[in-house]
Amino acid sequence: MGRQNGKKIWSIMALGAMMAILLLPVATSLNALASGGGEAPPAPAVKAEGDKKDEAKVEKGRDVYYKTEGIVAGAPAPKTTDGTKDYPRYNFESRVLLWFANQQHLYYGSFVLAVPIFCMIIEFMGVVTKDKAMAKKYDQLAYDFIKISLTAYSLTAILGGILIFTFLTLYPAFFGYLSSIFRPVMHIYALMFVAESGTLYIYYYGWDKMKEGLLKWIHLSMSVILNVIGTVLMMLANSWIGFMMSPAGVDEQGRFLGNIWHVIHTALWNPLNVHRILGNMAFGGGVVAAYAAYRFLSAKTDEERAHYDWMGYIAMALAVAFLIPLPFAGYWLMREVYAYRQQMGITLMGGLLAWLFIIQATMIGILFLSTNYYLWQALGRMRGAEKYQRYIKYLVFVLVVGFLVFITPHTMVMTPAELKAMGGQQHPVLGNYGVMSAKNGGINVIITTTVLSFVWYMRGNKEPMVPWKKFGNIFMGTFFGLAYVNIIWLAIYGYYIPANVRVGLSVPQVATTLSCLFFMTALNGVMLKGAKQMGPIEWGKISARSQYAIIMLATAFTWMMGLMGYIRSSVRLFWHVNEIMRDNSPWAYTHTVGFAANMISFNVLFFWVSILFVFWLGTLGAKKAPVEAKAHAPGRVPEPAHGH
Amino acid sequence: MKELLVSALGMGWGVLAVLAGLLVYHFTKGNRDGAFKVFIGMLATLMIFMAIANYKNNFFAESRLLPVSLVLITATTFMMALYFSNVSALLKIGGFMFLVAAALSGYGNWLPQVEGGFPPKEEKLQFDSMTSQQLADEGEKIIFGGIGQSSVQGAIGKGQCPLCHGFQKGFLSERAPNLFGLPERAEKERLTDPNYHKGEPQKRAYADKEACPGCGTATTVQEYIAESHACPNCYVAAGFGVKGTNDKESPMPKIHKPPISLSLPELAAVDTWLYVREGKEPPSYEDIIKSYEKFILEADRPKQQDDKAAGPTQLLADGTEPVDQIFAKAQCVVCHTIPGIPGATGTQGPKLEEGTNAPNRIHDSAYKGTAKTTPDYIMESIVSPSSYVVKGFPDNLMPKIFGQKLSAGALKKIVDYLSQVKAGAPPPKIS
Amino acid sequence: MIVTNPLFWFALLAIGVVLLFVGKKMDLLNNTAYAAVVSVVIVVAYFHIVDHYLMEMQGLDYWYLFRK
Incomplete structure (x- = not known):
């Protein structure tokens, strides 16, 4: 026991030391922030000399956002002119090249940041699960996840290099300005990146060595550290785009005022962080699910099929779990945008970019439809779920009606001339009074139906045994039925009451949906306690079509991410840095919706073709060791860490 | 189609030639299966190159045919997936993704296409170094929002x-004098008007005698214009005073004061336009500035701002102000009497007791609008004033721009306030 | 009108819950009609309370149309 304790203390100390080293950059940067923010400190002697000379003209500037005064510590934002000096170019639109480089880096980066979070969750589940076989299964799954992300990790780094190279080549003045503003934290960024790589490799290669007892816990804590570093990295990267959209910490001419925290902590930084973390997770889940779908479809044996069916299910569940809070984070971001600049919000929701939000609404609908479709197909792998099959057609009907209502724009499609005259597809001011209540009804019907599908899926192969099951079933039916009634009633009611009351109706509508989500899944859980199993879930006995639903989900999610990123970026219109540095390149206009859609498609397909290629390479490696592949089949409890 | 084929062959002939070689090789070896696969491969290659050619032709073009490429690729991959079973899953998944992307792209292209125009040219407005024509253009922008x-x-x-002001001959101008022919009129009528009391400001009968203590009166045309901008109450053209003051007070705000706050250089631009558009030689920039300096004390001169949000998108009120300020900023008070709003004593338009009036108007047989409730009626009246014109008041007097110039929040506040105003009842609280 | 008073719906909810317990005591819950009635009472009351209070939270009146 004493020996055990000694080991424990050593491990904890080692872990502490590791953490301290890894967090050192943050600590040092905080220090620098406290002392008024790392103006590159010149040697004291030189500074003193400088002071003497400049004492008379220490220039002060006022922060454009925080309104504090600070000593000017940087050059003003360069005024660019159209020409090859500020905007060197190939015989192609520079902006599109940068768009491409940025988007690819972002896709891979998101994936690489998201997967360790899943690993953490799944590894933790494996550690706490009492069922030994299940624990092994989870552990293997987490290992599989990190294996996928490791290949993508190096690709992310390469793409990051390409991004910087593209940026530097095509927009030297802009890049120069941004990097001069962020100079005080650049070294932290680099150090964090090194720390991330180090931790990731230790985490991956240490998996085998650290699989028992306390060492496993340390391994698990390492995944926490890995994620902390990853998140800080992402937040630093976000500070760049936050600064570009809602600059702070500089004066009106864009001169740095010495406080780097202001530059980082801009108006939109935190909403962006939260939105991106959630988005990354949903995206990462989608990619892993697609990987599982690929392996499922190309599987040769039943064991393989079973394993990848299960993997896809878990990844998909994680993706959807993070998809649900995403709109709320989006709402917060949007509200902050409106608070920061009303005009920016109007451009987004009611002006130039409004059609893109119509596309987004469609995408949300598609995501939910595919989720439902997957759940229905998943009923097929359970014995006893047949009783629900015949009701599915009604759900389809409800979903389709809800979807159609949801995507109907509340203004007519107009000719470009009419559009121009109106300055957007909606009246710039009255558009806000458009009847949203019907649309809200549509989307809430869709989500409620998804909840219903999920409840059916949960009880697919089970028969409740509680004495009050009859009442439970009737109550559940009544609750769902009246929830639909309430949602639709509120949607119709909205037409009869004035706009200022109507806007409030969406809240009880959402509350109705959430009531279904929480109460009904909880009630279902209680009812299924000690339920009779009609048969085990037969993993792998799912139709191939279900896997296409997963792929649809993953593709649609990737597309939506590209779309929202485009919207976020293009809302700056003709500014490099909003209201500080103008875009004077020949590409300062906003593209048409169609061009954007084509570009997004191209980016999405490039990402998927490249990552499918990576997956395929992975299977080539596995084929060389068919014996091992067999040993990996679930049920046989695989030994981890042979495949690399 | 033919062109597409030609350009596809132009790009892909090399690969196709290699494949053709392979085909011949398989034939000579008698390997029928292999030959067939190569043939499929050739077909697929051709289709892929057609897709690429289509992409290339349409990348920047207006035509919305780009998604066709994606569908072509989808068809290709599914065809290949049929015959190349070892990578079939990969091809099918890839193909399916192309199909999804094609659908989404197609959707994006089917929607109405709006392209955001180029940004307004950035120029640090250097009013003092402009030619008088440039200056006049800037003036026109300030007055009307754009050149022309x-x-x-x-x-x-x-x-x-x-x-309030009309600027062209014959344009409606009931709230304030039509400014057509102003330079001439100023010289011949205004300065010589006995009520103007040129040189003797103490004798004036208006609400303000002088723009500032000791400023005196105007002596030249330009000084007259400057004085009118800086001190509307110093002289009121007959018939244009605030109703009930016997033309002693003007409804016009001091232009250099908020909410309008034009700077001196901007005023110079405005004035220059007034001369130039009538073909008259304007005074020099410096002279105009001097004329304003005579009437506006240094402390009262607004600094020239960077007109970031200037132009047609600028809002008069964004809805964060209390409702009385919204009424003031939108200049409603100039023409309407609004119970409970200080300064709202205008008589050009009807008294706004909409809690009482609106229900009656909606049921008026002459009412052609679509509103069914009081708030809807008020909103309609603000956004499209001509939907219903109250008897005794002229149509087209009220500007039709408030729908664009007020934020949704500001409109809502106005509607909320006005719908609570009832004849004979105490006015509602300002919020 | 009494329906515009949230207390009415709270009372209804309470009645529903009481009925639920009574039914449990008397083994009535497996009677379809009884179960349906109890469910409807509880759920209708619940949704009205949700609608009412979530509108009131925003300073709005859910019963706007009925009060006129």
Whole structure:
């Protein structure tokens, strides 16, 4: 026991030391922030000399956002002119090249940041699960996840290099300005990146060595550290785009005022962080699910099929779990945008970019439809779920009606001339009074139906045994039925009451949906306690079509991410840095919706073709060791860490 | 189609030639299966190159045919997936993704296409070094919101002058004098008007005697214009005073004061336009500035701002202000009497007791609008004033721009307030 | 009108819950009609309370149309 304790203390100390080293950059940067923010400190002697000379003209500037005064510590934002000096170019639109480089880096980066979070969750589940076989299964799954992300990790780094190279080549003045503003934290960024790589490799290669007892816990804590570093990295990267959209910490001419925290902590930084973390997770889940779908479809044996069916299910569940809070984070971001600049919000929701939000609404609908479709197909792998099959057609009907209502724009499609005259597809001011209540009804019907599908899926192969099951079933039916009634009633009611009351109706509508989500899944859980199993879930006995639903989900999610990123970026219109540095390149206009859609498609397909290629390479490696592949089949409890 | 084929062959002939070689090789070996696969491969290659050619032709073009490429690729991959079973899953998944992307792209292209125009040219406005024509153009922008907008009814810029003044001969101008022919009129009528009391400000009978203590009166045309901008109450053209003051007070705000706050250089631009558009030689920039310096004390001169949000998108009120300020900023008070709003004593338009009036108007047989409730009626009256014109008041007097110039929040506040105003009842609280 | 008073719906909810317990005591819950009635009472009351209070939270009146 004493020996055990000694080991424990050593491990904890080692872990502490590791953490301290890894967090050192943050600590040092905080220090620098406290002392008024790392103006590159010149040697004291030189500074003193400088002071003497400049004492008379220490220039002060006022922060454009925080309104504090600070000593000017940087050059003003360069005024660019159209020409090859500020905007060197190939015989192609520079902006599109940068768009491409940025988007690819972002896709891979998101994936690489998201997967360790899943690993953490799944590894933790494996550690706490009492069922030994299940624990092994989870552990293997987490290992599989990190294996996928490791290949993508190096690709992310390469793409990051390409991004910087593209940026530097095509927009030297802009890049120069941004990097001069962020100079005080650049070294932290680099150090964090090194720390991330180090931790990731230790985490991956240490998996085998650290699989028992306390060492496993340390391994698990390492995944926490890995994620902390990853998140800080992402937040630093976000500070760049936050600064570009809602600059702070500089004066009106864009001169740095010495406080780097202001530059980082801009108006939109935190909403962006939260939105991106959630988005990354949903995206990462989608990619892993697609990987599982690929392996499922190309599987040769039943064991393989079973394993990848299960993997896809878990990844998909994680993706959807993070998809649900995403709109709320989006709402917060949007509200902050409106608070920061009303005009920016109007451009987004009611002006130039409004059609893109119509596309987004469609995408949300598609995501939910595919989720439902997957759940229905998943009923097929359970014995006893047949009783629900015949009701599915009604759900389809409800979903389709809800979807159609949801995507109907509340203004007519107009000719470009009419559009121009109106300055957007909606009246710039009255558009806000458009009847949203019907649309809200549509989307809430869709989500409620998804909840219903999920409840059916949960009880697919089970028969409740509680004495009050009859009442439970009737109550559940009544609750769902009246929830639909309430949602639709509120949607119709909205037409009869004035706009200022109507806007409030969406809240009880959402509350109705959430009531279904929480109460009904909880009630279902209680009812299924000690339920009779009609048969085990037969993993792998799912139709191939279900896997296409997963792929649809993953593709649609990737597309939506590209779309929202485009919207976020293009809302700056003709500014490099909003209201500080103008875009004077020949590409300062906003593209048409169609061009954007084509570009997004191209980016999405490039990402998927490249990552499918990576997956395929992975299977080539596995084929060389068919014996091992067999040993990996679930049920046989695989030994981890042979495949690399 | 033919062109597409030609350009596809132009790009892909090399690969196709290699494949053809392979085909011949398989034939000579008698390997029928292999030959067939190569043939499929050739077909697929051709289709892929057609897709690429289509992409290339349409990348920047207006035509919306780009998604066709994606569908072509989808068809290709599915065809290949049929015959190349070892990578079939990969091809099918890839193909399916292309199909999804094609659908989404197609959807994006099917929607109405709006391209955001180029940004307004950035120029640090250096009013003092402009030619008088440039200066006049800037003036037109300030008054009407854009060059060439002066002949458009309802065009309005940050100066907001056309809210009350007409500028073209024959344009409606009941709230304030039509400014057509102003330079001439100033010299021949205004300065010589006995009520103007040129040189003897103490004798004036108006609400203000002088723009500032000791400023005196105007002696030249330009000084007259400057004085009118800086001190509307120093002289009121007969018939244009605030109703009930016997033309002693003007409804016009001091232009250099908030909410309009034009700077001196901007005023110079405005004035220059007034001369130039009538073909008259304007005074020099310096002279105009001097004329304003005579009437506006140094401390009262607004600094020239960077007109970031200037132009037609600028809002008069964003809805964060209390409702009385919204009424003031939107200049409603100039023409309407609104119970409970200080300064709202205008008589050009009806008294706004909409809690009482609106229900009656909606049921008026002459009412052609679509509103069914009081708030809807008020909103309609603000956004499209001509839907219903109250008897005894002229149509087209009220500007039709408030729908664009007020934020949704501001409109809502106005509607909320006005719908609570009832005849004979105490006015509602200002919020 | 009494329906515009949230207390009415709270009372209804309470009645529903009481009925639920009574039914449990008397083994009535497996009677379809009884179960349906109890469910409807509880759920209708619940949704009205949700609608009412979530509108009131925003300073709005859910019963706007009925009060006129």
